[in-house]
Amino acid sequence: MTLETDPARPIVHRGLDGELVREAVAESTVVADPERVLSVGPEAGDLASVAGTDPLVVVCRLSAGDTDGFAAVRESFPDAPSLALVADDDAVGDALAAGATDVFVRREGIDEAAVLARRIDALATSPDESTAAGGSAEPSLGSESTGRLLDAIDDSFYALDADGSLVRWNERFRDVTGYDDAELAGMHALDFFVGADRDRVADAIETALDRGSATVEVELVAKDGETVPIEYTGAPVTDADGTATGIVGVGRNLRDRREREDRLVRLRQAVETAVDGAPLTLFEIGPDGAVATVRGDSLSRRLPGGLGSGDAVADAFADHPEMRRDIGAALDGEASCSLVEAGGATFETWLQPALDETGTVSRVICLALDVTERENRAAMLDQIRANAGEVIWLSTPEKASMDFVTDAYEDVWGRSPETLYEDPVSFVEAIHPDDRERVEAALAEQREAPDAYEETYRVVRPDGEVRWVHDQSAGVYEDGELTRIVGIATDVTVRKRRERELRLKNRVVETAPVGIAIHETGDGNGSISHVNERFAATAGRDRDAVTGEGLSVLGGDDTDADRLRALEAAVESGARGSETLVCHRGDGTPFWGRIDVAPVVGPDGEATHAVSFLQDVTESKEHEQEIERHLTEFGEVLAEDLGAPLREADRRLDAALDGESDEDLRRAKRAVETARSLVDDLETVHSFSVEPRRLSESIRGGTPAPTEGDE
Numbered sequence: 001m002t003l004e005t006d007p008a009r010p011i012v013h014r015g016l017d018g019e020l021v022r023e024a025v026a027e028s029t030v031v032a033d034p035e036r037v038l039s040v041g042p043e044a045g046d047l048a049s050v051a052g053t054d055p056l057v058v059v060c061r062l063s064a065g066d067t068d069g070f071a072a073v074r075e076s077f078p079d080a081p082s083l084a085l086v087a088d089d090d091a092v093g094d095a096l097a098a099g100a101t102d103v104f105v106r107r108e109g110i111d112e113a114a115v116l117a118r119r120i121d122a123l124a125t126s127p128d129e130s131t132a133a134g135g136s137a138e139p140s141l142g143s144e145s146t147g148r149l150l151d152a153i154d155d156s157f158y159a160l161d162a163d164g165s166l167v168r169w170n171e172r173f174r175d176v177t178g179y180d181d182a183e184l185a186g187m188h189a190l191d192f193f194v195g196a197d198r199d200r201v202a203d204a205i206e207t208a209l210d211r212g213s214a215t216v217e218v219e220l221v222a223k224d225g226e227t228v229p230i231e232y233t234g235a236p237v238t239d240a241d242g243t244a245t246g247i248v249g250v251g252r253n254l255r256d257r258r259e260r261e262d263r264l265v266r267l268r269q270a271v272e273t274a275v276d277g278a279p280l281t282l283f284e285i286g287p288d289g290a291v292a293t294v295r296g297d298s299l300s301r302r303l304p305g306g307l308g309s310g311d312a313v314a315d316a317f318a319d320h321p322e323m324r325r326d327i328g329a330a331l332d333g334e335a336s337c338s339l340v341e342a343g344g345a346t347f348e349t350w351l352q353p354a355l356d357e358t359g360t361v362s363r364v365i366c367l368a369l370d371v372t373e374r375e376n377r378a379a380m381l382d383q384i385r386a387n388a389g390e391v392i393w394l395s396t397p398e399k400a401s402m403d404f405v406t407d408a409y410e411d412v413w414g415r416s417p418e419t420l421y422e423d424p425v426s427f428v429e430a431i432h433p434d435d436r437e438r439v440e441a442a443l444a445e446q447r448e449a450p451d452a453y454e455e456t457y458r459v460v461r462p463d464g465e466v467r468w469v470h471d472q473s474a475g476v477y478e479d480g481e482l483t484r485i486v487g488i489a490t491d492v493t494v495r496k497r498r499e500r501e502l503r504l505k506n507r508v509v510e511t512a513p514v515g516i517a518i519h520e521t522g523d524g525n526g527s528i529s530h531v532n533e534r535f536a537a538t539a540g541r542d543r544d545a546v547t548g549e550g551l552s553v554l555g556g557d558d559t560d561a562d563r564l565r566a567l568e569a570a571v572e573s574g575a576r577g578s579e580t581l582v583c584h585r586g587d588g589t590p591f592w593g594r595i596d597v598a599p600v601v602g603p604d605g606e607a608t609h610a611v612s613f614l615q616d617v618t619e620s621k622e623h624e625q626e627i628e629r630h631l632t633e634f635g636e637v638l639a640e641d642l643g644a645p646l647r648e649a650d651r652r653l654d655a656a657l658d659g660e661s662d663e664d665l666r667r668a669k670r671a672v673e674t675a676r677s678l679v680d681d682l683e684t685v686h687s688f689s690v691e692p693r694r695l696s697e698s699i700r701g702g703t704p705a706p707t708e709g710d711e
Helices: 018-027 044-050 068-076 089-097 112-124 144-152 171-177 195-211 255-277 321-331 372-387 408-413 417-422 426-430 433-446 493-511 533-539 561-573 618-658 663-688 690-699
Strands: 011-014 037-040 057-061 082-086 102-105 156-161 166-169 214-221 227-238 244-253 280-285 291-295 336-342 345-355 361-370 391-395 402-405 454-460 466-478 481-491 515-520 528-531 577-584 590-601 607-616
Touching: 011 018, 011 044, 011 068, 018 037, 018 112, 037 044, 044 068, 057 068, 057 112, 068 082, 082 089, 082 112, 089 102, 089 214, 089 227, 089 244, 102 112, 156 171, 156 227, 171 244, 195 214, 195 227, 195 244, 227 255, 244 255, 280 321, 321 336, 321 345, 321 361, 345 372, 372 402, 391 408, 402 417, 408 417, 408 426, 408 466, 408 481, 417 426, 426 433, 433 454, 466 493, 515 533, 528 533, 533 607, 561 577, 561 590, 561 607, 590 618
Parallel strands: 011 037, 011 057, 057 082, 082 102
Antiparallel strands: 156 166, 156 244, 214 227, 227 244, 280 291, 280 361, 336 345, 345 361, 391 402, 391 481, 454 466, 466 481, 515 528, 515 607, 577 590, 590 607
16 A cells, blocks of 8 residues: 655644654755644644644654643544654553554654654655454554554564464564564463563563553663663553453663763762762752752851751851752743852852753752862962063964963053954064064974073064063973963063173273272182283283182281282272282292272172272382482482581581580671581481482382482
């Protein structure tokens, strides 16, 4: 028989799951038009809106133990094949007993729309042989249409006679058992089970015949010896007198379900382990506003009265109106996520309403995670961002995004940090043109070797001011993979200026026309740590030979030891001093040196070092001695030319006085004495200049001048 399906006939749907039915019809190869679905409500009176239609298939939602609605549908459309949608396996028997042509059990993990589409196609294309033959509208188990229908379902179908022998089965039953049709034809229901399972099946058959239905979970032993967990549901088949003539039912392979259950158990255990080991509290709120279950105590420990099963939300969160508000909103169907302060800790809470099959909130699942440390770290980062003197930054290796930058960026670059978040490489535009190419090349290498990156460059602010920046970075790795680069850019403008000043001062020291030495203080020796070239040249020694020595390195046989010690004492005490004395070069050559000592004072006013200045004053000393020589010669002339006449005048005046001369002679006498005194003074000066002249002549390499005792 060939069935021609009328494309105008609708699919009548009653109850929930309307969206699923329309999706399935859209995928159907027979109907393929969701507009042909006529949905009505679950109330009995709702069927009036579709009265008089001739549906191709009737789809009806059926709950366990509630077959009145389905019976009303069958009564309204007795000639249409019916497909019962059930939420679980417990309703399968009721659906079959109520006269459902096929049963579709909703379950997770499958493409429900695709499977339902195949079921609808099978029903839509199955002819009604009984009606065609003028008989009852109920199809027989042996009819061709029923056979195709049974083969289309995913579960095993079976029919037993009153003795428990197989009389009908579908392809799924044959595949699960591993027997072919010829072998199955002579088998009893108990032949597939052993041990206690065999007894349970026998009891289930008896229960189904006596009470109307039965369900049992057993291990079916297939032909190859493999065991398969099956849940069998059966209902009796009765004759017109109500006498049971056999049993029909379905068997659901529980392997997938048990695997799902095992996964759920493992998942639950993992969740419980995570909750128990983490600062996490998982709890449920019932529709009555009471706490149903609690897992984890991190939140409970922070609440004054704790948190336990049976607690009213109003009492448990009496001091937290924001939590009561969010829970109330969740009970109305609104999910939320927020931060809550409790007992000095910060919790991030997630509230998710759970809906039942009618779309009503059945409970609220609540998760509270203690994020106190995270929030403290965030606050610390905010403090660092606002107060750090350096530009601290964090970016992806390719600079595709800038994750963090301190506010100091604006102080150094003169641009808002937001500009860096918008364009992570915009900082390069501010780099001085003379430095930019070098920095861009270094940044390209930074992507592969961030730890090697270290650059100093100039930044030109929008106001034209130039800042020096020292920039360096390091890589952040996760499982050996570079995920972020963190860096710090320091404003070294002041340091650069000081470096320039220091270089200038160093050049001044090195090019100064006077010898300069820097001394350590406090070591008891006034050790020299640095000398300039002029000091080394004046001392006639290499710099290395002078370093580590004191001023005594300039001493020799002709050096005034007292004056040298006075200078060394000034170095040690941080005092000032100045002496002109005979010094000696490295080869022993003496020279006149002027040494000035001054302290180097730190910020606290204490002397940290001392500096000495060395000048070769031999030439000026010789000039001074030349003047003395002329004075000496002048004195000698006076002494030679005036001494004798004055002495003679003195004798004659004495004689005149003896002859009672007048007052004028006395005055003459006084004048002569004065002249004689002047001459004596000139002779004294002459004697003092003899020794310096000798030293000067020795310094020049000549014969030392004779001392007064040598004349």
